[in-house]
Amino acid sequence: MHTEKRNWVKIALSYRGSVIPEILPRATFCGVFGLVIHLLHTKGFPVSLPALDSLIPNIVMGLLLVFRTNTAYDRFWEGRKAWGSIVNSVRNLARSMLIAITEKDPEDFEQKTATLRLLAAFAVSMKLHLRHEPLNTQIEALLSPSQYVQLQKMNHPPLEIAFWIGDYLQKQQELGNLDRYQLTAMQKLLNYLVDALGVCERIQKTPMPLAYSIHLKQLLLIYCLSLPFQMVSAVGWLTGPTVALISFTVFGIEEIGIQIEDPFGLDANDLPLDNICQNLHRNIEDLITLEPSRRKYLKDPLGSYQT
Numbered sequence: 001m002h003t004e005k006r007n008w009v010k011i012a013l014s015y016r017g018s019v020i021p022e023i024l025p026r027a028t029f030c031g032v033f034g035l036v037i038h039l040l041h042t043k044g045f046p047v048s049l050p051a052l053d054s055l056i057p058n059i060v061m062g063l064l065l066v067f068r069t070n071t072a073y074d075r076f077w078e079g080r081k082a083w084g085s086i087v088n089s090v091r092n093l094a095r096s097m098l099i100a101i102t103e104k105d106p107e108d109f110e111q112k113t114a115t116l117r118l119l120a121a122f123a124v125s126m127k128l129h130l131r132h133e134p135l136n137t138q139i140e141a142l143l144s145p146s147q148y149v150q151l152q153k154m155n156h157p158p159l160e161i162a163f164w165i166g167d168y169l170q171k172q173q174e175l176g177n178l179d180r181y182q183l184t185a186m187q188k189l190l191n192y193l194v195d196a197l198g199v200c201e202r203i204q205k206t207p208m209p210l211a212y213s214i215h216l217k218q219l220l221l222i223y224c225l226s227l228p229f230q231m232v233s234a235v236g237w238l239t240g241p242t243v244a245l246i247s248f249t250v251f252g253i254e255e256i257g258i259q260i261e262d263p264f265g266l267d268a269n270d271l272p273l274d275n276i277c278q279n280l281h282r283n284i285e286d287l288i289t290l291e292p293s294r295r296k297y298l299k300d301p302l303g304s305y306q307t
Contacts, residue, residue: 016268017268017269019252019255019256019259020252022255023248023251023252023255024248026224026247026251027244027245027247027248027251028244030224030225030227030243030244030247031240031241031243031244031247032240033225033228033243034227034228034232034239034240034241034242034243034244035239035240036228037228037229037232037239038228038232038236038237038239038240041232041233041239047228047229047232048229048232048233049229049230050230050233052226052229052230053230061219061220061223061250064216064219065216065250065253065254065257068208068216068253068254068257069253069256069257071208071257071261072208072256072257072258072260072261073257073260075203075260075261075262075263076260076261076263076271078199078203079199079200079203079263079264079271080263080271082196082199082200082203083196083200083271083273083276085192085195085196086122086123086126086192086193086196086280087276087279087280089189089190089192089193089196090119090120090122090123090193090280090283090284091280091283092189093119093186093189093190093193094116094119094283094284094287095287096182096185096186096189097112097115097116097169097186098112098116098287098288098290100178100182100186101172101177101178102177102178103177104177108177111168113288114144115164115165115168116284116287116288117142117143117284118142118143118161118164118165118168119165119280119284120142120277120280120281120284121139121142121143121161122158122161122162122165122193123276123277123280124138124139124142124277124281125139125151125157125158125161126158126197126200127264127273127274127276127277128157129156129157129158129197130200130201130204130264130273131264131265131266131273135148135151135152135157138277139151139157142281147164158197159194159197162190162193162194162197165190166187166190169183169186169187169190170183200264203262203263203264204262204264207261207262208261216254217254220250220251220254223250224243224246224247224250224251227242227243227246227247228240228243231243256269
């Protein structure tokens with residue numbers, strides 16, 4: 001927020017990340033159409049039709065655009081809350097696993113470390129799943145070779161990783177390294193991860209109704225193309241620029257709604273999922289380096305274990 005206040009003018013004039021590339025052709029077309037109407041008016045053609053001012057009342061158009069934008073932002077914000085829940089659940093689950101699960105031998109430490117990295121792999125695989133991208137080197141670094149090969153065969157990698165984590169927790173309880181109350185609490189956190197995944201899938205797979213999108217676009221086009229007829233007698237040669245400016249405004253509001261209604265992609269206005277996943281990975285690696293009081297085996301710089 002403070003950065004936005006300091007760079008207000010820079011942000012206002014920013015091209016990258018704005019919707020200008022998408023709406024400029026439409027606004028230009030409406031402006032040129034306005035100039036054509038002005039030329040016809042100067043030639044004596046009866047193109048001045050002020051009565052069109054009531055064709056689509058401004059309040060109706062405003063309400064439609066506000067509803068469109070608010071609906072899209074609700075989806076954007078719900079997606080951000082889902083990813084916030086993932087961050088919190090991963091951190092809490094990793095912390096609980098480090099503290100609660102006892103280590104009786106060096107192999108326990110290796111299994112715990114590998115499962116902690118699965119938490120980061122869950123977030124990365126979820127990001128790739130929502131973007132419909134294949135598994136990449138980022139997630140390969142968080143898995144064992146056999147897990148990576150197996151995951152490539154799965155239709156839903158995040159769900160498979162959640163299964164691996166849950167299976168590990170269940171085995172630790174059976175081995176006596178975790179009591180049933182701790183297991184229940186950890187399984188609850190794992191359920192939060194799967195629930196957040198479901199929220200994001202629901203957002204992505206529930207687009208705006210097609211009929212609504214079509215009707216709004218039709219109204220926008222009628223509204224913008226009717227503007228020159230309303231104002232040509234009053235503003236003269238300024239008809240084209242004025243129509244272009246108004247069209248730029250209304251098309252921009254609609255385009256913003258389009259861009260943020262599915263916030264999991266790679267556009268400048270989408271959620272920064274790459275940064276979120278990188279931060280989670282760093283958090284996990286930092287936690288792994290800690291030394292809980294119940295840890296019996298620690299790895300020395302040479303790779304061997306010492307008590």
